[in-house]
Amino acid sequence: MLDPGRPRRxxxxxxxYVGPEEIRRRSVAAPPGALIHSLPDLQCWLAAHPDALVEGATYVVDLRACLRLAPRRSEHVACAGGEExxxxxxxxxxxxxxxFSVSVVSNLSTGYRPDVACWDAVAESLARAGLSAPSGLTTSVHFRRCPACGESTLVKEQWxxxxxCDADLPLEWNVSARREVDVVAEGGRARRLGLT
Incomplete structure (x- = not known):
């Protein structure tokens, strides 16, 4: 059993971000997505954005493993405040x-193109906020970079x-260089230790 007073690493x-630089530049002035630390935070955000109950929202999990939400057609890089x-x-x-509960979660972001393994971070952010959620991504998107032509593509129907260019794509995620991040959770709050 986990000790709630003991820090977890x-x-x-x-x-x-691997999307177009023009979108990143346009997004610099936009405020980052709203931090969702609890069910009341989500309730307040949904009250301010009632369309999200119909069309959903853009989300990121920031480098402290905290959930951030923005209206559905927002750029992910803006929601993340330009950060990884x-x-x-x-x-x-x-x-x-x-x-309210989370019913649908995807990793569909053409700006970041995360691997399906990002679910662990999503699950942590939702659990930390006390939100009920599905047991995994409800829509899993597979992104790959072609070793032959260098283009980044979306894998459809496991093809x-x-x-x-019709070249074979690797089975393992290879879109960009990604780094490991250590996050320490203390008493419901998290802090980033650093990148390795």
């Missing part, structure tokens, strides 16, 4: 008995073939 992968992320994608919610 977790290791996640940090994904850099532990996860990024789209998230949907349901309302039941005067409370690991480049859409640009």
């Amino acid at each position: 977790m290791r996640f992968l940090a994904y850099p 992320v532990l996860a990024a994608g789209e998230m949907g919610f349901v309302s039941q008995a005067r409370t 690991f073939v480049c859409t640009f």
Whole structure:
């Protein structure tokens, strides 16, 4: 059994932004996504963004393993404040008995293109905020960089073939250099130790 007063060290992968530089530049002035530390935070955010109950939201998990939300058509890099992320994608919610839970989670972010392994960071951020959620990504997207032509592509229907040059794609995620991040959770709060 975990001791709630004892710090926990977790290791996640940090994904850099790999989307168009023009989008990053445009996003610099936008405020980062709202931090969701608890169910009341989510309730307040959904009250301010009621469309999210229908169309979902853009999310990232920041380098402290905290969930950030922004309206659905927001850029992930803006939601992340231009930083690397532990996860990024789209998230949907349901309302039941005067409370909300997370019903849909994907890793669909063409700006960060995270591996499906980012679920661990998403699960940690949701658990830390006390939000009920599915047991894994409800939509898993596989991104790969083609070793032949260098283009980044989305794998469809488990067909690991480049859409640009028809070369075989690797089975392992290879989009960009990613780094390990140590996060320490203390009393429900987290701090980043550093990147290795």
